[in-house]
Every structure is written in C-alpha cells, then in structure tokens.
Amino acid sequence: MSPEATHDEIARFNFLANFNKYMSNVVVAGIAVAYERRVAPHWRAQHGVDPADRREIRAAMSADAYYQLWSALRRSGMEIRQQAGRSLVLRQMQALRDRARELNAACAATLRLDDSITIPRYQSELDNHCMPGSYYAEYIDDDVSAAANYDAGMFATTTGLFGRYLDGAGRGTAHWLRRYRPGWQPRRILDLGCGLGHNLLPLARAYLEAEVIGVDIAAPMLRYGHARAVGMGLGRVIFQQANAERLPFEDASFDFIYSTMFLHETSHAALRNILGEVHRLLAPGGVQLHLEQPPYRGMSDFEQFLRDWDCHYNNEPFWSALHETHLPTLLAEKGFAQTDIFETEIHAIVEDEMPKVAAEIEDFGRGGLWYACGAAA
Amino acid sequence: MNKPDLQKLINAAASGKRPHFFSDHDVDRLLSIVWAMAAELAVTRERLDTVERLLAKRALLDRAAIDAYRPDGAAAAERGQWQMEYLSRLLRVLQQEVDALQREVR
Numbered sequence: 097m098s099p100e101a102t103h104d105e106i107a108r109f110n111f112l113a114n115f116n117k118y119m120s121n122v123v124v125a126g127i128a129v130a131y132e133r134r135v136a137p138h139w140r141a142q143h144g145v146d147p148a149d150r151r152e153i154r155a156a157m158s159a160d161a162y163y164q165l166w167s168a169l170r171r172s173g174m175e176i177r178q179q180a181g182r183s184l185v186l187r188q189m190q191a192l193r194d195r196a197r198e199l200n201a202a203c204a205a206t207l208r209l210d211d212s213i214t215i216p217r218y219q220s221e222l223d224n225h226c227m228p229g230s231y232y233a234e235y236i237d238d239d240v241s242a243a244a245n246y247d248a249g250m251f252a253t254t255t256g257l258f259g260r261y262l263d264g265a266g267r268g269t270a271h272w273l274r275r276y277r278p279g280w281q282p283r284r285i286l287d288l289g290c291g292l293g294h295n296l297l298p299l300a301r302a303y304l305e306a307e308v309i310g311v312d313i314a315a316p317m318l319r320y321g322h323a324r325a326v327g328m329g330l331g332r333v334i335f336q337q338a339n340a341e342r343l344p345f346e347d348a349s350f351d352f353i354y355s356t357m358f359l360h361e362t363s364h365a366a367l368r369n370i371l372g373e374v375h376r377l378l379a380p381g382g383v384q385l386h387l388e389q390p391p392y393r394g395m396s397d398f399e400q401f402l403r404d405w406d407c408h409y410n411n412e413p414f415w416s417a418l419h420e421t422h423l424p425t426l427l428a429e430k431g432f433a434q435t436d437i438f439e440t441e442i443h444a445i446v447e448d449e450m451p452k453v454a455a456e457i458e459d460f461g462r463g464g465l466w467y468a469c470g471a472a473a
Numbered sequence: 474m475n476k477p478d479l480q481k482l483i484n485a486a487a488s489g490k491r492p493h494f495f496s497d498h499d500v501d502r503l504l505s506i507v508w509a510m511a512a513e514l515a516v517t518r519e520r521l522d523t524v525e526r527l528l529a530k531r532a533l534l535d536r537a538a539i540d541a542y543r544p545d546g547a548a549a550a551e552r553g554q555w556q557m558e559y560l561s562r563l564l565r566v567l568q569q570e571v572d573a574l575q576r577e578v579r
Binding site: 176 | 505
C-alpha cells in the first residue's frame with residue numbers, strides 16, 4: 097500500500113534521514129556548549145543569577161546565533177520533509193486511492209467510517225507537527241494521501257529507530273504486555289488514536305484470538321491503514337472512525353486499552369475525557385498503557401528547554417502541558433486505585449539490521465524509547 | 474486537478490504561524506531557500522553517483538560524450554519541466570507568503 101517512489105524521491109528522503117541524524121548526533125550538542133559558554137554567563141552578568149526555569153533559558157537562548165541557526169535548520173528540515181512527502185504522494189493520489197479502495201473492499205466489514213465524526217477544535221486549529229492539512233484533509237473522494245505522506249516520511253524523521261515498518265512502539269508494547277501478564281489472552285484490544293495502525297498491527301499479531309480495534313478521527317488514516325493491514329494479511333483488524341472522548345463501545349468491554357504518542361496531541365480537557373472513557377471501557381482485570389515522551393519532572397531545566405522546542409516551533413501546542421501533567425494522578429482521579437497505577441519504560445523493538453536507540457544519541461523526542469503510564473483495572 | 478494546482482498543493486504551508494529565529498526575518502526566509510537547495514544538491518549528487526556506478530559497471534562511461542551531449546526537443550522539454558518543479562520547490566516560501574497575503578485580502 098506504499099506510494100511508488102522514483103530515484104530522486106528516495107534520494108530526497110535519504111538526505112532528510114541523514115540530515116536528521118547529523119542534527120541529533122552532531123549539531124544538537126553545540127547548543128549546550130553555547131548555553132554554558134556564552135548564554136548563561138551573559139545572563140548571570142545581567143541578572144546576577146542563573147535562568148530560573150526552561151522559559152528563561154529559552155528567552156536567553158533565543159538571541160544566540162547557534163541556537164537560531166539550529167532552530168531554523170530544524171524547522172526547514174520539517175518543512176522540506178513535508179514537501180518531499182507531498183510531492184511523492186499527491187502526484188499519485190488517485191492511484192493510491194484506487195489501490196486502497198480495492199484492498200478495503202476485500203475486507204469491507206472491518207473498515208468502519210462514520211461521516212458524523214467532526215474534527216475537534218484542538219486538532220483543527222493548528223496542523224499537527226507542521227503537516228499541511230494534518231491527518232484529515234481530503235483532496236479527492238476517499239483520499240488517503242495524508243496517511244501515505246505520513247507513512248512515507250516518518251522513516252526519515254525517525255531515522256530507522258522505529259523499525260522498518262515503523263511499528264517499534266507497538267512491538268515493544270506487545271512484548272511488554274506478554275511479560276507483564278504471561279499467558280494472558282486479552283479478548284478485546286483497543287488502540288486510541290491509532291492513525292494508520294503502525295502500532296496497532298503488532299498487537300493483532302501477538303494476540304491472534306483477540307478482537308483488535310483501532311480508533312481515530314481521521315478517515316484518510318483509517319482508509320490507508322486498513323488497506324495496509326489487509327495487504328499484510330491482517331484484514332481482521334478493525335479500523336473505526338471515532339472520537340476517543342466519546343467512544344461507541346459498551347462499558348467494561350475491553351481487556352487491553354493503549355495509546356502510542358497520542359495523548360500529547362490532545363487538549364487537556366480532551367485528555368481527561370479520554371482517560372474517563374478508558375475507565376468506563378476497561379473490563380475487570382483489564383490493563384491500560386499509554387506511551388509518551390518522558391514527563392519533564394526530574395529533568396534539568398536545560399533538557400526541558402530542548403525537549404520543549406516542538407511545542408513552540410513544530411505545531412505541538414499541547415506538548416508542554418502533557419509533559420507537565422502527572423498522569424498517575426490523573427488516572428487516580430479517573431477512578432483507578434493508586435496501587436494499580438504504574439509508570440514504566442517501553443523500548444522500541446526493531447529488526448536486527450535497524451539502528452537501536454542505545455547506539456544513538458536521543459534526539460529529544462524522536463528516539464525509540466518511551467515513558468509509559470498505565471493501570472490495571 | 475491540473476498541474477499548477479498540484480504544485481500549489483504540494484508546496485502548501487501547515488496552518489499556524491511560521492516561527493522566525495533571526496532578528497532579521499529575511500534571514501529565516503533565505504535559509505529556507507538555501508536549505509531546500511542543499512537537499513536538492515544532495516539528490517542530484519546521489520543520482521549522479523547512481524549513473525556513474527551503473528555506467529562504470531557496464532564499462533560504458535565515456536566522459537567526453539557527456540560534454541558533447543545535446544538534448545533533443547523532447548529531452549529539453551522534460552528538463553524544462555523538471556526545472557520548473559525544482560524552482561517551485563526552492564521558492565516554496567515565497568509562494569506561501571503570497572498565499573497568506575491572498576487569504577488576508579479575502
């Protein structure tokens with residue numbers, strides 16, 4: 097279900113992957129140097145104290161020439177990545193749509209679109225991480241181009257750390273669950289904000305008997321994701337259009353509910369509603385798990401400042417708030433027992449030939465290692 | 474959808490304000506062009522590398538023939554089309570500026 101790429105289109109992504117790697121392995125280290133050698137001393141000379149928090153560090157760094165150039169290059173790289181993906185995908189959007197239609201028709205019962213779903217304001221106000229048209233724009237009938245672009249470009253953005261099929265987080269989650277609950281067979285599994293199902297399919301492979309459902313608001317992602325799953329022999333996986341704040345499922349009807357890199361793309365109000373829905377939907381004895389970048393608590397102000405870049409310059413408006421939210425407390429407020437709530441780490445599981453997170457310097461938000469917060473019901 | 478529309482769609486900006494990092498905003502704009510150009514240079518270099526390796530493998534590379542080559546009409550038209558798309562890629566930031574101005578007028 098992938099777009100066909102020419103030599104130059106592949107070369108463009110090769111450049112972007114190498115550029116991102118160079119930025120995280122080489123260039124980013126200079127920011128700490130600039131901060132320690134000239135920015136912090138200058139601030140101390142002016143104010144008599146160190147910058148008090150990440151906001152003051154950002155204010156101080158914003159005038160620094162190295163940080164300015166790094167930021168401008170990083171932003172340019174994101175924009176070039178979007179253009180590269182769109183020029184690859186939009187020229188063949190009809191062919192991709194036709195291919196998706198064909199595959200989707202073969203397993204029509206497991207693609208459940210709902211015209212009545214509207215895009216919530218927290219999504220429609222700003223195109224997520226600088227994707228023109230975000231996840232949901234449709235230029236032709238039954239369009240899948242938003243998803244094809246996301247799929248094609250993510251490998252370059254993550255430089256292989258999420259695996260060949262970009263499913264490292266899903267595979268890591270399945271691996272974690274099998275160790276957390278050895279021998280357990282969840283009957284029904286729900287992935288919130290599944291997108292095109294990168295991290296949904298590994299759960300279907302790990303639990304062959306389970307009914308596996310991914311929900312998302314964006315129809316192009318679901319159409320493409322379902323077609324991709326059918327093409328991979330996983331037509332039993334259900335892709336359902338729904339808003340995770342108001343899910344069309346019965347109380348206590350899922351054994352395992354999870355999300356990967358989803359919560360930071362929702363507003364705080366939506367986050368509370370979503371976790372409320374998880375509490376309602378989780379069956380007795382069930383488990384929930386949410387993968388995210390680590391929270392800011394316990395980090396140095398400087399690291400917080402670096403990680404916060406995406407919030408300000410990459411259209412991630414809820415990034416800072418989510419990383420300041422104490423998810424265990426929120427889960428407790430939603431009715432989970434304090435003793436059943438936990439925090440852990442999930443490593444991406446990727447093919448042997450792919451790079452591993454340990455071998456790379458983490459690029460503040462793009463490495464294959466996640467913080468996870470969960471609870472047992 | 475005709476060709477110019479597709480190019481416009483490809484080069485569209487994400488909603489939300491584009492940040493600027495330099496005190497002179499023109500530097501941000503210039504860097505956006507320069508960096509797109511850097512990407513395209515890398516693409517060209519990779520293509521050239523592919524060509525050279527393929528030719529060398531088949532013992533077909535004759536460098537004098539490269540300098541002597543003159544494209545025919547169809548080849549020249551294809552190259553011209555490539556140049557147009559190349560330029561729209563490099564100058565994306567200008568298109569987006571005009572797009573934004575037009576939205577404001579409406």
